[in-house]
Amino acid sequence: MAEFAFELNDDQKEVRDWLHGFAADVIRPAAAEWDEREETPWPVIQEAAKVGIYSLDFYAQQYFDPTGLGIPMAMEELFWGDAGIALSIVGTGLAAVGVLANGTEEQIGTWIPQMYGDPNDVKVAAFCSSEPDAGSDVASMRTHAVYDEAKDEWVVNGTKTWATNGGIANVHVVVAVVDPELGSKGHASFIVPPNTPGLSQGQKFKKHGIRASHTAEVVLENVRVPGNCLLGGKEKLDERLARAREKAKSGGRGSVKNAAMATFEASRPAVGAMAVGTARAAYEVALDYAKTREQFGRPIIDNQGVAFQLADMRTQIDAARLLVWRASWMAVNGKPFTSAEGSMSKLYASEVAKKVTAQAVQILGGNGYTREYPVERMHRDAAIYTIFEGTSEIQRLVIARTLSGMPIR
Numbered sequence: 001m002a003e004f005a006f007e008l009n010d011d012q013k014e015v016r017d018w019l020h021g022f023a024a025d026v027i028r029p030a031a032a033e034w035d036e037r038e039e040t041p042w043p044v045i046q047e048a049a050k051v052g053i054y055s056l057d058f059y060a061q062q063y064f065d066p067t068g069l070g071i072p073m074a075m076e077e078l079f080w081g082d083a084g085i086a087l088s089i090v091g092t093g094l095a096a097v098g099v100l101a102n103g104t105e106e107q108i109g110t111w112i113p114q115m116y117g118d119p120n121d122v123k124v125a126a127f128c129s130s131e132p133d134a135g136s137d138v139a140s141m142r143t144h145a146v147y148d149e150a151k152d153e154w155v156v157n158g159t160k161t162w163a164t165n166g167g168i169a170n171v172h173v174v175v176a177v178v179d180p181e182l183g184s185k186g187h188a189s190f191i192v193p194p195n196t197p198g199l200s201q202g203q204k205f206k207k208h209g210i211r212a213s214h215t216a217e218v219v220l221e222n223v224r225v226p227g228n229c230l231l232g233g234k235e236k237l238d239e240r241l242a243r244a245r246e247k248a249k250s251g252g253r254g255s256v257k258n259a260a261m262a263t264f265e266a267s268r269p270a271v272g273a274m275a276v277g278t279a280r281a282a283y284e285v286a287l288d289y290a291k292t293r294e295q296f297g298r299p300i301i302d303n304q305g306v307a308f309q310l311a312d313m314r315t316q317i318d319a320a321r322l323l324v325w326r327a328s329w330m331a332v333n334g335k336p337f338t339s340a341e342g343s344m345s346k347l348y349a350s351e352v353a354k355k356v357t358a359q360a361v362q363i364l365g366g367n368g369y370t371r372e373y374p375v376e377r378m379h380r381d382a383a384i385y386t387i388f389e390g391t392s393e394i395q396r397l398v399i400a401r402t403l404s405g406m407p408i409r
Helices: 010-037 042-051 056-063 070-081 083-090 092-102 105-116 180-186 234-250 259-292 304-332 341-369 375-386 392-404
Strands: 125-128 144-148 153-164 171-177 187-192 199-204 215-226
Touching: 010 042, 010 070, 010 083, 010 375, 042 083, 056 070, 056 092, 056 105, 070 083, 070 259, 070 304, 083 259, 083 375, 092 105, 092 125, 092 171, 092 187, 092 259, 105 171, 125 153, 144 171, 153 171, 153 187, 171 215, 180 187, 180 234, 187 215, 259 304, 259 341, 259 375, 304 341, 341 375, 341 392
Parallel strands: 125 171
Antiparallel strands: 144 153, 153 215, 171 187, 199 215
């Protein structure tokens, strides 16, 4: 088990500097254009693939970093560049985490490489969980999968929404109900292979922020997937469902987790790191502006009202990063989140990103409200962190339930 450290080691610093250079030289110059276009920045993703950032090897190296800091360090630097483009680069990772969290070794080896493609033929993947009537309330999920034993196939029907890369993905990971009587415990995850009949893209959303990232509905109409595309396999699913049914009969509150929650628990600290990157970017712009912008014959940072804001911004960013690092270290070293540390990191970092980007706009004044300066875009982008992969309200609920052991509603 790696010791928890407050500083990156030399190898990590080298990777960080490499990522920072890519973010500064490739992502930032393209950020405003792709935000305006509201299209997937395929050329930037391809550049990331060519240098090795958008690849299974890079993702695996960071994911299995024994300190746990590889992924949050990478997320912070890329999202420092631009949240929309960065999400287009790392969005495939959520589907990959879904397979890593729930799949067999064979499924991991088969499907994750197909999610990325190669530098000459870049692919993306999508994780499909939310539905029009089931976002935070996963128990209300209606997409269902029925097993056709004669053909060893699962037949999936339903509509997913808010899917990053939905419809344009090479591989879709879909969470569906297999036993409606068990509520959220009766869910399973399925791989939908490329070009599977019955899967189509529904509405593509025009968003307030992260506009370079493709977000759309995914419609599944009698989609047939092979039995070996059930993540974890049918034997494991049957055992899990049997345990859940037994607990339901006895009236106990089981610890059986559904497929979507296993994915989100693994990814929450990474989302916190994304928020830290956006907050840090806005803070740096505001700091530079405050040191050079003059009013009444002196830089505005000479005023306590501005200087104290910047002091608070930096303090909150550093505190958020430490919560993210702690949760990431715990996760990779098998330490249970006994106080919901993963949710804590995502909650605090998300709220900090919203607050810091708003303060940055205020410090820049009228300039901050225009698209001539990037803090306007950063402020729009930051709004998503308190919403996706578990709203701030849901994170507080998870934390409160974990601390109290009570079914708080």
